[in-house]
Amino acid sequence: MLAVVPPPVTVRVPAKVNLHLAVDDLREDGYHELVTVFQALSLTDEVTVAVTDEPGLEIYGEGEGSVLADGTNLAWRAVEALSAHVGRTEEPNVRVVLRKGIPVAGGMAGGSADAAATLVGLSSLWNLDVTRDELAEIAAGLGSDVPFALYGGTALGTGRGEQLVPVLSRHTFHWVLAFDSEGLSTPKVFKELDRLRAAGNPPRIGSHTPVVEALASGDPRQLALLLGNDLQAAAVSLRPELRRTLRAGVNAGALAGTVSGSGPTCAFLCEDARSAVEVAAELSGAGVCRTVRVAHGPVPGARVVGGDDAP
Numbered sequence: 138m139l140a141v142v143p144p145p146v147t148v149r150v151p152a153k154v155n156l157h158l159a160v161d162d163l164r165e166d167g168y169h170e171l172v173t174v175f176q177a178l179s180l181t182d183e184v185t186v187a188v189t190d191e192p193g194l195e196i197y198g199e200g201e202g203s204v205l206a207d208g209t210n211l212a213w214r215a216v217e218a219l220s221a222h223v224g225r226t227e228e229p230n231v232r233v234v235l236r237k238g239i240p241v242a243g244g245m246a247g248g249s250a251d252a253a254a255t256l257v258g259l260s261s262l263w264n265l266d267v268t269r270d271e272l273a274e275i276a277a278g279l280g281s282d283v284p285f286a287l288y289g290g291t292a293l294g295t296g297r298g299e300q301l302v303p304v305l306s307r308h309t310f311h312w313v314l315a316f317d318s319e320g321l322s323t324p325k326v327f328k329e330l331d332r333l334r335a336a337g338n339p340p341r342i343g344s345h346t347p348v349v350e351a352l353a354s355g356d357p358r359q360l361a362l363l364l365g366n367d368l369q370a371a372a373v374s375l376r377p378e379l380r381r382t383l384r385a386g387v388n389a390g391a392l393a394g395t396v397s398g399s400g401p402t403c404a405f406l407c408e409d410a411r412s413a414v415e416v417a418a419e420l421s422g423a424g425v426c427r428t429v430r431v432a433h434g435p436v437p438g439a440r441v442v443g444g445d446d447a448p
């Protein structure tokens with residue numbers, strides 16, 4: 138009798154921007170405690186998983202050629218983690234195709250997004266009976282930003298960013314994203330922050346509470362005043378040109394700009410959708426970045442495309 142091969146499953150997964158990213162001092166175990174407010178944006182990767190007799194990974198789009206398509210890729214590590222979780226011991230007979238729209242090493246958690254999408258895609262492909270909360274536990278083992286990519290929306294993250302509580306966000310916020318021509322390594326940016334703090338006392342952002350209140354009010358002007366990122370000084374110290382990019386976005390009419398996570402992507406909050414298109418057009422012509430994208434948020438986390446049966 139012929140075995141029935143399930144059809145491939147495609148999952149769309151959002152990038153994140155940090156509206157607030159407070160970084161505590163380096164702990165003895167080498168990690169920093171974070172308090173962050175994430176928002177999931179309409180800038181996405183698409184991940185297709187399929188049963189195959191030629192297991193492996195293919196990568197197209199942003200960063201193709203610069204991201205390794207091997208066992209170190211976070212998407213493949215997600216295949217292995219889910220296989221182990223459900224007790225599949227044989228080599229996974231899956232092919233994973235990444236179509237990346239999220240810049241690589243851009244501070245928008247693209248690798249984490251791919252891992253989250255792979256978990257959701259495989260759960261559907263293998264018809265697994267796992268809840269999203271169960272997937273989130275596996276996700277946290279893969280990286281601190283992976284659980285957020287599963288849930289999406291707007292959330293407060295603590296610990297290393299993996300302990301999440303949803304945050305009420307009224308209305309849609311409109312963003313312009315400026316991609317840089319080269320990525321920044323997250324560990325290097327954290328090291329630079331430690332160096333800056335050892336050398337002096339760079340200002341730290343305050344509490345996240347006003348940001349949460351601004352999100353509930355839905356007023357982009359109020360939120361714009363409160364965007365803050367302790368990693369921004371370190372990213373700018375490593376990539377001084379970002380100062381010019383941040384200035385150019387505000388000169389183009391954005392309400393405010395911030396470095397996203399560890400950078401170097403700059404995210405500009407705009408008054409509304411029309412203003413975002415105008416800011417994007419002007420920023421494109423300013424010659425301060427490689428590519429400009431318009432996005433809105435919050436959007437949902439990793440979801441099967443064309444289906445609503447995802448865990």
Ligand code: ATP
Nearest residue numbers: 210211241242243244245246247248249251282323
């Ligand atoms: P972080 O989540 O640490 O803020 P980031 O958003 O700045 O990271 P990513 O695009 O997630 O950056 O990539 C960080 C590094 O992870 C890359 O330099 C790459 O070598 C590695 N990586 C592994 N898997 C992937 C993937 N599927 N997509 C992109 N990068 C990946």
